[in-house]
Amino acid sequence: MFNQEPPQKPQPGLNDLLAVERTLMANDRTLLSFIRTALYFSVAGISLHQLMPQAFSWGLTYMFLALALLFLVVGLVRYRNQLRRIRQSQNNIGS
Secondary structure, three states, X not given: OOOOOOOOOOOOOHHHXXXXXXXXXXXXXHHHHHHHHHHHHHHHHHHHHHHOOHXXXXXXXXXXXXXXXXXHHHHHHHHHHHHHHHHHHHHHOOO
C-alpha cells in the first residue's frame, strides 16, 4: 500500500570523524610510549652490566631486558586490541 523505504543510517558528522582520528592518534602515542619505556629498560640493563662487577650484572641485565621485552609485548597487544575496538566503533557510526 504505502511505499515505505527502510530508515537510512545517519551520516557521521565531522565531529564524529575527528573524534575517531583523535582516538587513533592517541592509540599510536600510547604504543610509542610503551616502545620508549622498553628502550629505557634495555638501556638501563646494558648500562648496569657495564658499570657493575660481572657477578651481579648478569642477573640485573637479564631482568631489565626481560622487563623491556614484557613492556614491548604488552604495548603491542594493547595497541592491536584497541585498534580493533576503534575500527568496530568506526563501523558503527557509519564511517
